[in-house]
Amino acid sequence: MSSDLVSRGYLSTILSPSGEQWKKMRKILTSEVLSPARHHWLHGKRAQEADHLVHYVYSQCMNSVTAGLVNVRVIARHYCGNVIRKLIFNKRFFGEGREDGGPGAEEIEHINSLFTILKYLFSFCISDYVPCFRGLADLDGHEKIMRTALGIVVKYQDPLVDERIKKLANGCKKEEEDLLDVLITLKDSDGCPLLSPQEIKSQIVELMIATVDNPSNAVEWTLAEMLNKPEVLKKAVEELDRVVGREWLVQESDFIKLNYVKACVKEAFRLHPFAPFNPPHVSKKDTTVANYFIPKGSHVLLSRPGLGRNPGVWEDALEFKPERHLQNDSSSVASTDPNLRLLSFSIGRRGCPGVTLGTSITTMLMARLLQCFTWNLPPTLFMIDLRESEDDLILAQPLVALAEPRLSENLYTSSLSI
Numbered sequence: 411m412s413s414d415l416v417s418r419g420y421l422s423t424i425l426s427p428s429g430e431q432w433k434k435m436r437k438i439l440t441s442e443v444l445s446p447a448r449h450h451w452l453h454g455k456r457a458q459e460a461d462h463l464v465h466y467v468y469s470q471c472m473n474s475v476t477a478g479l480v481n482v483r484v485i486a487r488h489y490c491g492n493v494i495r496k497l498i499f500n501k502r503f504f505g506e507g508r509e510d511g512g513p514g515a516e517e518i519e520h521i522n523s524l525f526t527i528l529k530y531l532f533s534f535c536i537s538d539y540v541p542c543f544r545g546l547a548d549l550d551g552h553e554k555i556m557r558t559a560l561g562i563v564v565k566y567q568d569p570l571v572d573e574r575i576k577k578l579a580n581g582c583k584k585e586e587e588d589l590l591d592v593l594i595t596l597k598d599s600d601g602c603p604l605l606s607p608q609e610i611k612s613q614i615v616e617l618m619i620a621t622v623d624n625p626s627n628a629v630e631w632t633l634a635e636m637l638n639k640p641e642v643l644k645k646a647v648e649e650l651d652r653v654v655g656r657e658w659l660v661q662e663s664d665f666i667k668l669n670y671v672k673a674c675v676k677e678a679f680r681l682h683p684f685a686p687f688n689p690p691h692v693s694k695k696d697t698t699v700a701n702y703f704i705p706k707g708s709h710v711l712l713s714r715p716g717l718g719r720n721p722g723v724w725e726d727a728l729e730f731k732p733e734r735h736l737q738n739d740s741s742s743v744a745s746t747d748p749n750l751r752l753l754s755f756s757i758g759r760r761g762c763p764g765v766t767l768g769t770s771i772t773t774m775l776m777a778r779l780l781q782c783f784t785w786n787l788p789p790t791l792f793m794i795d796l797r798e799s800e801d802d803l804i805l806a807q808p809l810v811a812l813a814e815p816r817l818s819e820n821l822y823t824s825s826l827s828i
């Protein structure tokens with residue numbers, strides 16, 4: 411499957427990462443798209459989406475039909491989709507969206523297709539290993555599924571790219587407002603566009619899939635674990651009350667002091683990674699890591715649960731215990747682990763370039779849900795069933811929980827116009 415997508419120009423950074431294309435894209439990502447300065451520049455857009463999240467969950471609490479029951483997977487995935495669409499296209503929704511702030515049919519189709527791509531991206535594909543099968547029948551059926559999902563994603567995204575390129579070329583738009591403007595206006599040393607339209611479209615698909623999975627999955631699992639461990643939930647909410655209070659909504663500037671909340675999320679990264687393996691790496695020379703000899707040219711797949719649940723490294727490895735990440739000296743809890751005892755963002759030249767953005771999306775989602783709402787089990791349940799889905803590591807059943815507003819009404823209604 412992977413080869414087919416690369417040949418169509420999509421997903422080349424992730425799937426074919428050894429060449430010049432990867433180097434060029436990686437440099438653009440780190441220096442132009444995900445740099446600290448750019449992160450700062452985009453703060454207002456992230457803040458709008460955090461307020462919109464509160465508005466949308468509040469609407470669900472007030473909805474007599476759903477009676478306060480909230481599908482956490484849906485809100486988490488759509489929040490991530492809203493944030494990255496806002497950062498790239500300066501718009502939350504492709505269509506109108508719903509009156510209650512929820513996603514419209516377009517966004518639902520978009521997010522579902524991104525998750526389909528994620529599901530099949532690294533699934534086994536016989537023609538990747540036996541190239542003579544390439545172009546023959548789609549033996550495992552994955553190719554058709556991926557083509558359809560990618561077709562849906564680009565159906566929404568690519569026309570916006572083409573339209574923007576025209577607007578910038580004919581001078582209808584002058585001010586740089588979002589990441590799409592940034593990608594289009596990048597120039598090489600001769601003053602020519604650094605990226606072709608196809609490269610921009612491809613990069614946007616990658617940014618989309620890189621953003622929606624990990625934060626939403628971590629927050630869904632964290633809340634599910636917390637509902638079964640009310641003492642953990644209570645501690646996190648107490649921290650928010652102590653650090654932020656109930657007079658205003660938690661902001662990114664508060665994160666530095668929200669160590670318990672961050673430790674909870676880190677515990678979900680450790681115990682419940684979204685994907686079983688990190689993207690394949692190839693060793694460029696013979697090397698030895700710990701006791702393993704890795705010959706040049708080996709495909710290396712690191713098991714994320716294998717690291718995070720290793721009983722040789724973690725005490726009570728299968729227990730959700732955020733306290734294990736708290737430092738004695740009260741320094742801020744980092745979402746990364748430089749010693750690779752868990753693989754949240756990984757490290758090194760192939761490590762995730764979106765650590766800052768990914769951490770802020772995840773922490774904001776978790777912190778706003780906990781600060782603004784009291785969470786309880788649905789009336790029909792005594793415990794959340796923490797079983798993983800049969801074919802991947804997500805919760806087998808989407809988390810549905812009872813949410814009740816816990817702040818004064820004006821804090822929710824002031825975000826209604828956002």
Ligand code: HEM
Nearest residue numbers: 620621624625688689754755756760761762763764767768
């Ligand atoms: C909680 C959020 C996130 C987590 C846990 C996460 C985790 C990871 C991991 C484990 C990798 C593989 C690293 C490796 O192969 O060694 C990766 C790669 C990558 N991530 Fe993230 N990520 C997150 C958010 C983001 C965001 C928001 C972006 C950009 C918008 C992003 C962009 C990328 C890209 C482009 C790669 C491929 C890097 C390469 O191969 O050079 N990630 N991420």
